[in-house]
Amino acid sequence: MPNSALAQEFQGGIVIANNSSGSMKxxxxxxxxxxxxxxxxxxxxxxxxxxxxxxxxxxxxxxxxxxxxxxxxxxxxxxxxxxxxxxxxxxxxxxxxxxxxxxxxxxxxxxxxxxxxxxxxxxxxxxxxxxxxxxxxxxxxxxxxxxxxxxxxxxxxxxxxxxxxxxxxxxxxxxxxxxxxxxxxxxxxxxxxxxxxxxxxxxxxxxxxxxxxxxxxxxxxxxxxxxxxxxxxxxxxxxxxxxxxxxxxxxxxxxxxxxxxxxxxxxxxxxxxxxxxxxxxxxxxxxxxxxxxxxxxxxxxxxxxxxxxxxxxxxxxxxxxxxxxxxxGGLMMGLDVENIGLPIGKISNCIFVNNAEKKPAEQPCIRCGQCNLVCPVGLLPQQLFWWSKHKNTEKAMDYNLPDCIECRCCDFVCPSHIPLAQHFVAAKELNYQQTQQQYKTAIAKKRFEFRQFRLERNAAERAEMMAKKRAELQKKMANDKSQKAKIAKALERVKTKKDENNSNI
Ligand code: SF4
Ligand code: SF4
Incomplete structure (x- = not known):
């Protein structure tokens, strides 16, 4: 790419008048x-x-x-x-x-x-x-x-x-x-x-x-x-x-x-x-x-x-x-601060000191579609706003909520002065919490199911073991009975032999 080439313009975004006239020293x-x-x-x-x-x-x-x-x-x-x-x-x-x-x-x-x-x-x-x-x-x-x-x-x-x-x-x-x-x-x-x-x-x-x-x-x-x-x-x-x-x-x-x-x-x-x-x-x-x-x-x-x-x-x-x-930081993506005693950090690129002005009151959405035209990542802020406002994060996710870069272009053009990006930040946070909750619920469910499985498996193993032992015992007892009968027969034979011997004397 040659030195002076001009890169192509992206869709959306806004041109904001730059009234600053500071020295570049x-x-x-x-x-x-x-x-x-x-x-x-x-x-x-x-x-x-x-x-x-x-x-x-x-x-x-x-x-x-x-x-x-x-x-x-x-x-x-x-x-x-x-x-x-x-x-x-x-x-x-x-x-x-x-x-x-x-x-x-x-x-x-x-x-x-x-x-x-x-x-x-x-x-x-x-x-x-x-x-x-x-x-x-x-x-x-x-x-x-x-x-x-x-x-x-x-x-x-x-x-x-x-x-x-x-x-x-x-x-x-x-x-x-x-x-x-x-x-x-x-x-x-x-x-x-x-x-x-x-x-x-x-x-x-x-x-x-x-x-x-x-x-x-x-x-x-x-x-x-x-x-x-x-x-x-x-x-x-x-x-x-x-x-x-x-x-x-x-x-x-x-x-x-x-x-x-x-x-x-x-x-x-x-x-x-x-x-x-x-x-x-x-x-x-x-x-x-x-x-x-x-x-x-x-x-x-x-x-x-x-x-x-x-x-x-x-x-x-x-x-x-x-x-x-x-x-x-910037007027669009920066952070409001109240205290001039705060320390400057590695990311403190700019401090805006503006004369305090009253913010215009928020009005209902008039569905003008201006916000949709300026979103640089091609989202539909009007729809996102609707679902975010009603805390329906599932629908907001369908409208690609995570892709929002929180640039506030949509806020800037909204004639109803709706702080759209603020709603999107809140919806992202809510979605995060819900996802965490769902994750925790899924983990708890898995833990419960595994416990049930473990209890049932232990019970089955125990029943099997008991049955085996019972069978062994019965077998042993059965063996014992036949042994006794053999001994009794042998004793009987010995007695008969003795009786025969005595009668021959
Ligand atoms: S710019 Fe404001 S009023 Fe217009 S559609 Fe978007 S949210 Fe509604
Ligand atoms: S704040 Fe989000 S939805 Fe609004 S214009 Fe920027 S990227 Fe699009």
């Missing part, structure tokens, strides 16, 4: 006074702290680890003293607290010595590089948070690597800024992935409203295996399966994965983190975060240490004094 956020680092990651077991309150730590030092395959180690993101290991609220839809390690900064930002043993990565075996990626704590930085090493391990027959340089949602600028400011690192990260996966090609996909990022990467790219391709700017062009369809015209069927077709997708920020880890030996201790929205005067991208508070960078964007609605 990446501002170094001031070193935070303290950081909060959750031990619970996106999936898998909670990590175990390797430090205690009062310990001194250096930036980049390993402070928690786990043996769970789907987890990565946790590193200190500033130097200082461990001030607490306790439960804190973290930005998660559950709103629950999680065990966290808090570090109070010593203001020095003293680093561990960095291990650059894989600097000449072509000399390193792929499995060693994957281990180094895991040790650096790298996960998908596009918002998914899936551990990168887990995607790379056990990958067989990888043909194509797709690098997702689409922002997905308007307002988010962090990946655009990253591509403009760090094109060399992005290209070297892609080359590392090419070596690890032994893939024949890599495609970097960039939306066509990001010409500066496109030319920055084009200028740096000298590798024939890497092509840079423009994607039509349309929400949700960055969704993995849609991106693959746009670029390669390959449909990944429901229930299958990109890797089944020899394809692996990574976000540009993840790729840059891979380069930092392999070339410089740096663990993941910071990320680029966009602060934007109607409530700030300076929309901006910040390179910020993980665990710093939202407030640390919101303040630098000069928020107004009005009440705000805060949202982490």
């Amino acid at each position: 990446i501002v170094q956020a001031p070193l935070p006074d303290s950081v909060i680092l959750p031990l619970q990651q996106r999936i898998g077991d909670e990590a175990v702290a390797l430090v205690a309150v009062g310990d001194e730590v250096l930036t980049g030092q390993l402070i928690a680890e786990t043996t769970d395959y789907f987890c990565t180690p946790i590193h200190a993101t500033i130097s200082g003293i461990i001030s607490a290991i306790d439960k804190q609220i973290i930005p998660h839809k559950s709103g629950l607290k999680s065990n966290c390690i808090s570090i109070k900064s010593d203001g020095k930002d003293e680093w561990i010595s960095l291990n650059q043993q894989h600097k000449n990565f072509l000399q390193s075996p792929p499995e060693k590089l994957i281990d180094a990626i895991q040790a650096a704590g790298i996960v998908g930085l596009g918002g998914g948070g899936f551990p990168t090493h887990a995607k790379l391990k056990n990958l067989t027959n990888c043909q194509t690597i797709i690098i997702n340089g689409t922002e997905c949602e308007p307002g988010i600028m962090c990946d655009d800024a990253l591509m403009q400011n760090h094109p060399l690192e992005v290209i070297s990260g892609v080359e590392i992935l090419l070596h690890i996966c032994a893939a024949s090609r890599a495609i970097i996909a960039i939306e066509d409203d990001k010409p500066a990022a496109f030319s920055a990467l084009q200028k740096c790219n000298k590798n024939q295996q890497i092509s840079i391709v423009k994607i039509p700017t349309k929400y949700t062009s960055g969704a993995e399966k849609l991106l693959i369809k746009s670029l390669l015209n390959i449909e990944i069927p429901s229930g299958s994965f990109a890797s089944d077709e020899g394809i692996i997708c990574q976000n540009v920020a993840t790729v840059k983190a891979i380069s930092d880890a392999i070339i410089e030996g740096k663990p993941l201790v910071s990320r680029v975060v966009t602060v934007t929205g109607s409530g700030v005067a300076i929309p901006q991208n910040y390179e910020v240490r993980l665990g710093a508070k939202f407030a640390d960078i919101i303040a630098a964007s000069k928020p107004n004094n009005l009440p705000h609605n805060l949202r982490m």
